[in-house]
Amino acid sequence: MDSRTKGKTVMEVGGDGVAVITLINPPVNSLSFDVLYNLKSNYEEALSRNDVKAIVITGAKGKFSGGFDISGFSEIQKGTMKEPKVGFISIDIITDLLEAARKPSVAAIDGLALGGGLELSMACHARISTPGAQLGLPELQLGVIPGFGGTQRLPRLVGLTKALEMILTSKPVRAEEGHSLGLIDAVVPSAELLTTARRWALDIVERRKPWITSLLKTDKLPPLGEAREILKFARGQTRKQAPNMKHPLMCLDALEMGIVSGPRVGLEKEAEVGSQVISLDTTKGLIHVFFSQRGTVKVPGVTDRGLMPRKIKKVAIIGGGLMGSGIATALILSNYPVILKEVNEKFLEAGIGRVKANLQSRVRKGSMSKEKFEKTMSLLKGSLDYESFRDVDMVIEAVIENISLKQQIFADLEKYCPQHCILASNTSTIDLNKIGERTKSQDRIVGAHFFSPAHVMPLLEIVRTNHTSAQVIVDLLDVGKKIKKTPVVVGNCTGFAVNRMFFPYTQAAMFLVERGADPYLIDSAVSKFGMPMGPFRLCDLVGFGVAIATATQFIENFPERTYKSMIIPLMQEDKRAGEATRKGFYLYDDKRKAKPDPELKKYIEKARSISGANVDPKLVKLSEKEIIEMTFFPVVNEACRVFAEGIAVKAADLDIAAIMGMGFPPYRGGIMFWADSIGSKYIYSRLDEWSKTYGDFFKPCAFLAERGSKGAPLSAPVEQARSRL
Numbered sequence: 001m002d003s004r005t006k007g008k009t010v011m012e013v014g015g016d017g018v019a020v021i022t023l024i025n026p027p028v029n030s031l032s033f034d035v036l037y038n039l040k041s042n043y044e045e046a047l048s049r050n051d052v053k054a055i056v057i058t059g060a061k062g063k064f065s066g067g068f069d070i071s072g073f074s075e076i077q078k079g080t081m082k083e084p085k086v087g088f089i090s091i092d093i094i095t096d097l098l099e100a101a102r103k104p105s106v107a108a109i110d111g112l113a114l115g116g117g118l119e120l121s122m123a124c125h126a127r128i129s130t131p132g133a134q135l136g137l138p139e140l141q142l143g144v145i146p147g148f149g150g151t152q153r154l155p156r157l158v159g160l161t162k163a164l165e166m167i168l169t170s171k172p173v174r175a176e177e178g179h180s181l182g183l184i185d186a187v188v189p190s191a192e193l194l195t196t197a198r199r200w201a202l203d204i205v206e207r208r209k210p211w212i213t214s215l216l217k218t219d220k221l222p223p224l225g226e227a228r229e230i231l232k233f234a235r236g237q238t239r240k241q242a243p244n245m246k247h248p249l250m251c252l253d254a255l256e257m258g259i260v261s262g263p264r265v266g267l268e269k270e271a272e273v274g275s276q277v278i279s280l281d282t283t284k285g286l287i288h289v290f291f292s293q294r295g296t297v298k299v300p301g302v303t304d305r306g307l308m309p310r311k312i313k314k315v316a317i318i319g320g321g322l323m324g325s326g327i328a329t330a331l332i333l334s335n336y337p338v339i340l341k342e343v344n345e346k347f348l349e350a351g352i353g354r355v356k357a358n359l360q361s362r363v364r365k366g367s368m369s370k371e372k373f374e375k376t377m378s379l380l381k382g383s384l385d386y387e388s389f390r391d392v393d394m395v396i397e398a399v400i401e402n403i404s405l406k407q408q409i410f411a412d413l414e415k416y417c418p419q420h421c422i423l424a425s426n427t428s429t430i431d432l433n434k435i436g437e438r439t440k441s442q443d444r445i446v447g448a449h450f451f452s453p454a455h456v457m458p459l460l461e462i463v464r465t466n467h468t469s470a471q472v473i474v475d476l477l478d479v480g481k482k483i484k485k486t487p488v489v490v491g492n493c494t495g496f497a498v499n500r501m502f503f504p505y506t507q508a509a510m511f512l513v514e515r516g517a518d519p520y521l522i523d524s525a526v527s528k529f530g531m532p533m534g535p536f537r538l539c540d541l542v543g544f545g546v547a548i549a550t551a552t553q554f555i556e557n558f559p560e561r562t563y564k565s566m567i568i569p570l571m572q573e574d575k576r577a578g579e580a581t582r583k584g585f586y587l588y589d590d591k592r593k594a595k596p597d598p599e600l601k602k603y604i605e606k607a608r609s610i611s612g613a614n615v616d617p618k619l620v621k622l623s624e625k626e627i628i629e630m631t632f633f634p635v636v637n638e639a640c641r642v643f644a645e646g647i648a649v650k651a652a653d654l655d656i657a658a659i660m661g662m663g664f665p666p667y668r669g670g671i672m673f674w675a676d677s678i679g680s681k682y683i684y685s686r687l688d689e690w691s692k693t694y695g696d697f698f699k700p701c702a703f704l705a706e707r708g709s710k711g712a713p714l715s716a717p718v719e720q721a722r723s724r725l
């Protein structure tokens, strides 16, 4: 492949008169402009050659195509690449050249056909796939819409309702389902894929198989009135589920246009909308997230050293509480044999019971069979001592946040575990150097910070100290991948990356309420911004015990910028400790439905009298925009500190940590990306002004001050950061 080109296609014409065109653009054969232009010229050649009767399109190395090359969108957004004439690829190449050709095409699909990949195959006159193939249109997840005819052809092949489900959820279907839906014509083993596709193509030529033009099919479309009702319902659902995003509704416009006015007009609408969505801010955010999420496993100085992950054959977990049992669940679900250690029979039984309950909930929901349940549970063994730790490759300690207890455990682990064994702690705040103080194993001590519930939440913070070896990080990154987590490697400090960012968020909310802002309005503004819930509802959910324990750590470690509100401790004293006690900032009914509590005022007033804070008329009447700025700019400030200190190596890692650990809306691109979309100058000036009026909690850190004074992007690499890694 020419080093300047990004992918290509190759065409081979067989003695049977079938031209096989192979898409080649590793690793997923994405459709870059180079691939698409090559495909066009191969087609033109195949159509003009007398020795070619039919065409088969396939992908190299067991993958049809992962869709349009997503980096092409970033380049169009940055203006470094020009998008060709709107609809050129979809209408001129895929529809008018390929689908309307006088020679039939068959798609031979192995592995995956996603986005533009599936769209290309739908323009072929038949599709043959292997059993493992994944077929889907996940474009909305990226902020774009199916732009190679998917909004028109999918409903015509699988029906409107199923097409809407596939497009709006971005979820792919497997080959067998695709077959029963009419998306796939035949499912055959890999070894037979190409021969079957060639034969099928020749059968179409000989009229032994039908020559189907997907775009002209109408048999699966509902009558117009019914179609309009289905689309109206889909619009309502979309507005509810994605209120801050325009592109799903724009996609529905293209779909509807095709159904009402015919597929050609629909294609034109799709091309017009497809080109408009590329420049939406939400699209820029989502595409940034796609690459950032994949970038977290690229750790300079660690993953670029050629180290191979060692095989982790057995894992031990210490502590069967909520976290330990969740971690055990995640591991056995990915086939790791696990030993769960507890201090007595009662706790051990309870821990194993939690794991069982986690899996049983899957059986109840139908996502796990009873046989699979039994098989998965058989990977878990309980233990009350360390004898069975002699052959484990990794231990994850998940006991309560008590330094001396953890120190004792690590000293014991050093005695019982083999020398190569990784010694990990699930601590969320405690310094790992302190935890390992009584050992000589600093190079294999690492943080494996899961988020609750550990078998569900996608983030894994891998915390390294100055002594943790690169090999241990590589091993843990591999385990993270195998248990389907997104790992973010961070440095060692109180709260690591996620909790350090989380803390100022709840603190800012407490500050505002003590000065007269309405907590329920704050929660509502923050939810509208896109967080799963507001800070007060979140405190109720997490429970005040955890909130107080975390606050204690932060007050101890960052006293100069911790706002010491008494609201939560005062409520805790009255035994209202959040959702678990049915009373916190809200009142909860039997169904966990939250409603505001007029009594809350009493606690706020008492806290105000203790702190000496006064109601500030300006803060009583904050607009939603101001609420967002006053709660999230302190988070940006802390993220800047984390970045400047080298706790995170890349700003994009903080974006992913905020999205997956805090629930920051992905379509805003993550905390640093969002901050840069607003501008460092503005954020700096607001924080500076608030710090002069309200104190050091808002004081911009040196990094933000420096970048803000120049208006420089906050996410640009830190050249001379004092790295703690």
Ligand SMILES: CCCCC[C@H](O)CC(=O)SCCNC(=O)CCNC(=O)[C@H](O)C(C)(C)COP(=O)(O)OP(=O)(O)OC[C@H]1O[C@@H](n2cnc3c(N)ncnc32)[C@H](O)[C@@H]1OP(=O)(O)O
Pocket: 027, 028, 030, 031, 066, 067, 068, 069, 070, 071, 083, 112, 114, 115, 116, 117, 119, 138, 139, 142, 144, 145, 146, 147, 148, 150, 274, 291, 294, 295
């Ligand atoms: C004018 C333009 C109109 C365009 C119209 C068209 O309708 C639009 C599209 O087709 S948008 C693209 C739709 N496709 C997708 O959304 C698929 C995205 N990719 C994935 O979901 C996954 O990557 C996967 C299922 C294809 C593979 O998953 P797996 O876990 O095996 O591997 P990774 O996710 O780590 O990916 C491996 C590397 O491949 C890169 N990559 C994947 N897909 C694309 C792509 N479509 N374009 C460019 N690059 C892609 C990914 O970034 C990884 O790269 P690394 O460098 O990190 O290894």
